[in-house]
Amino acid sequence: MLPTRKEAEKLLTEAEKCNQGAWGNHSRVAAHCAEKIAQECGDLDPDKAYILGLLHDIGRKFGVRHLGHVSDGYLYMTSLGYDEAAQICLTHSFNTGTIDAYIGTFDTTAEELKVIQDALKTVIMDEYDKLIQLCDSIAGPAGVLEIEERMRDVKERYGSYPQEKWDNNLKLKKHFEEKMGKDIYIVVDKDNFKP
Numbered sequence: 001m002l003p004t005r006k007e008a009e010k011l012l013t014e015a016e017k018c019n020q021g022a023w024g025n026h027s028r029v030a031a032h033c034a035e036k037i038a039q040e041c042g043d044l045d046p047d048k049a050y051i052l053g054l055l056h057d058i059g060r061k062f063g064v065r066h067l068g069h070v071s072d073g074y075l076y077m078t079s080l081g082y083d084e085a086a087q088i089c090l091t092h093s094f095n096t097g098t099i100d101a102y103i104g105t106f107d108t109t110a111e112e113l114k115v116i117q118d119a120l121k122t123v124i125m126d127e128y129d130k131l132i133q134l135c136d137s138i139a140g141p142a143g144v145l146e147i148e149e150r151m152r153d154v155k156e157r158y159g160s161y162p163q164e165k166w167d168n169n170l171k172l173k174k175h176f177e178e179k180m181g182k183d184i185y186i187v188v189d190k191d192n193f194k195p
């Protein structure tokens with residue numbers, strides 16, 4: 001189940017009041033990109049893509065955390081019955097399908113870590129998971145960024161970036177560009193879109 005666009009926008013606005021930061025507009029940029037790419041793919045629902053993009057980082061509502069934002073978002077969306085958004089809160093951080101390539105601190109409790117590991121074991125990633133992973137890697141807080149530029153920025157902030165994750169993001173870009181038959185940056189109106 002998913003919230004409506006309006007409900008999702010409200011959830012994000014409310015969440016930002018609890019923990020202000022660039023993550024709110026980063027989420028809006030990701031949502032915009034997901035919607036535009038889904039429109040061009042033909043077999044994806046643009047509304048669903050937008051809503052999932054908007055909520056992928058909703059766990060940040062509960063404070064500044066690294067891996068903790070994954071379990072916070074997953075548990076929050078699950079508690080509201082929004083299982084599809086919960087899945088995205090989980091999968092957007094793991095484009096390799098495992099927790100090992102996570103960039104950032106493992107700041108979860110043992111219980112939270114188990115929630116993530118158990119959920120990752122059973123999840124079957126689909127096109128929406130892949131789409132939001134891609135959009136997360138091109139969404140800056142002020143607009144769309146080139147994928148390498150965004151990954152370099154993350155690398156600088158965290159000190160490293162796993163090569164497998166880097167390569168997978170480039171593969172995701174190629175996958176969706178082939179599906180659309182178009183350049184991703186043109187589809188998302190990279191040079192003009194502002195959140």
Ligand SMILES: [Fe+2]
Pocket residue numbers: 026030056057136
């Ligand atoms: Fe994100």
